[in-house]
Amino acid sequence: MRKRIVVVGNGMVGVRFLERLSALAPGRFDVTAIGSEPVEGYNRVLLSALLAGDVSAEDVKLRDRAWYEAQGIDLHTGVSAKAIDTAGNRVELSDGRMVTYDHLVLATGSSAIRLPLPGADLDGVVTFRDVADLESIRAVAQVGTPVAVIGGGLLGIEAAYGLARLGCDVTLIHVMPRLMERQLDARAALFLRDAIIRKRITVRLNTHSAHIYGDRHVEGIAFKDGTRLAAKLVVMAVGVRPQTAPAQCSAIAIGRGIQIDDTITTSVANVHAIGECAEHRGQVYGLVEPGYEQADVLARRFAGDLSAFYNGSVLATNLKVSGVGVFSAGDVEGAPGSESVTFEDRRKCHYRRLVFQNGRMTGAILVGETGDALWYRDLIRGGQDMSDRRQALVFGRAYTERLNKEAA
Numbered sequence: 001m002r003k004r005i006v007v008v009g010n011g012m013v014g015v016r017f018l019e020r021l022s023a024l025a026p027g028r029f030d031v032t033a034i035g036s037e038p039v040e041g042y043n044r045v046l047l048s049a050l051l052a053g054d055v056s057a058e059d060v061k062l063r064d065r066a067w068y069e070a071q072g073i074d075l076h077t078g079v080s081a082k083a084i085d086t087a088g089n090r091v092e093l094s095d096g097r098m099v100t101y102d103h104l105v106l107a108t109g110s111s112a113i114r115l116p117l118p119g120a121d122l123d124g125v126v127t128f129r130d131v132a133d134l135e136s137i138r139a140v141a142q143v144g145t146p147v148a149v150i151g152g153g154l155l156g157i158e159a160a161y162g163l164a165r166l167g168c169d170v171t172l173i174h175v176m177p178r179l180m181e182r183q184l185d186a187r188a189a190l191f192l193r194d195a196i197i198r199k200r201i202t203v204r205l206n207t208h209s210a211h212i213y214g215d216r217h218v219e220g221i222a223f224k225d226g227t228r229l230a231a232k233l234v235v236m237a238v239g240v241r242p243q244t245a246p247a248q249c250s251a252i253a254i255g256r257g258i259q260i261d262d263t264i265t266t267s268v269a270n271v272h273a274i275g276e277c278a279e280h281r282g283q284v285y286g287l288v289e290p291g292y293e294q295a296d297v298l299a300r301r302f303a304g305d306l307s308a309f310y311n312g313s314v315l316a317t318n319l320k321v322s323g324v325g326v327f328s329a330g331d332v333e334g335a336p337g338s339e340s341v342t343f344e345d346r347r348k349c350h351y352r353r354l355v356f357q358n359g360r361m362t363g364a365i366l367v368g369e370t371g372d373a374l375w376y377r378d379l380i381r382g383g384q385d386m387s388d389r390r391q392a393l394v395f396g397r398a399y400t401e402r403l404n405k406e407a408a
Helices: 012-024 044-052 064-072 133-140 152-165 186-198 289-300 371-382 387-393 396-408
Strands: 003-008 030-034 073-079 081-085 090-093 099-100 103-106 111-113 125-127 148-150 171-172 202-204 210-214 218-223 228-230 233-236 241-242 258-260 271-273 278-280 317-323 324-330 339-345 351-357 362-370
Touching: 003 012, 003 099, 003 233, 003 278, 012 030, 012 289, 044 133, 044 152, 064 073, 073 317, 090 387, 125 133, 148 152, 148 228, 148 278, 152 233, 152 317, 171 396, 186 202, 186 317, 186 324, 186 362, 218 233, 258 271, 278 289, 317 371, 324 371, 351 387, 387 396
Parallel strands: 003 030, 003 103, 030 073, 103 271, 125 233, 148 171, 148 233, 171 202, 258 278
Antiparallel strands: 081 090, 090 099, 111 241, 210 218, 218 228, 317 324, 324 362, 339 351, 351 362
């Protein structure tokens, strides 16, 4: 009898696991996929482009229902996991049904954080996380509509960019002194801010929101410095938290996320977690790529490759604002004892900083020209001594490889 695998979560990481499992172990398992949204899994990274109308709903869809049927996957959408009975190997769904499993894979992702500001429950105050949020935004956002986006991280910048493409009058509000402070150094953040301003987006840094005002519908935001900003739409894009609710009140260990080991297994032997809901060695990754790596390892293990282990990921961030690429990976601040090499051309909006520790590249920031981004990421992962190539590396792959050939 084939074993039953139930995958809770049909987002990008959940779909990646299904794709890899279908490729590596076709027909070996009875697979059921549970998705809380009413549509099949889609590329959440493209939400900003979808909002702006640059792509269609069909363009962002990862797999259609015909694919699930062809792989023998029983897909259920518009229903979520309510509780997990690890003793009985059962999942209770929100519609009252019980689904049994031999192995359970939790790919529940994360949920958007809503700041507990007075007035946050007014109509017109939304998050930026899924297609339902886009519907709420489109109901208000028109050409010239004053919009406030709270959050100067990756999500907030993407939301602001999509709204600006719609013709809205957008103000991006961030509590920190620079944008994307976790991924960029101060100089790179300055280049990014310049690119955003050129897109006719107003940027307010070091700005603390006090409350949101309005009658039933939002009319604006009041700040702690006493100033106000009129807005008919407020988008909160201040971060996400792991969606661990289905695993609570069970034997599954939860810290910041659902805790997993190097085999992608939780504290319960036949329960696994991947993606933004998972915590590995104390780290919760809020990005897609680490989730893909976890999904790949888990699929390989189900296919019989017990040499597959997950040892953590090199964090990398990649986006494009108004035609300007931004990439960062690894230790961008530089640990004590590290050194860096920097290249800058502000007129062309080109900034590059590489961080080294004991001869190894440990971090990289690129603004403007990001064609070598994945190459730099792989160099960081490789951990090779690059002391003799450090100056050349900052000029990119082609230049470095040419020098290597000349030296050979």
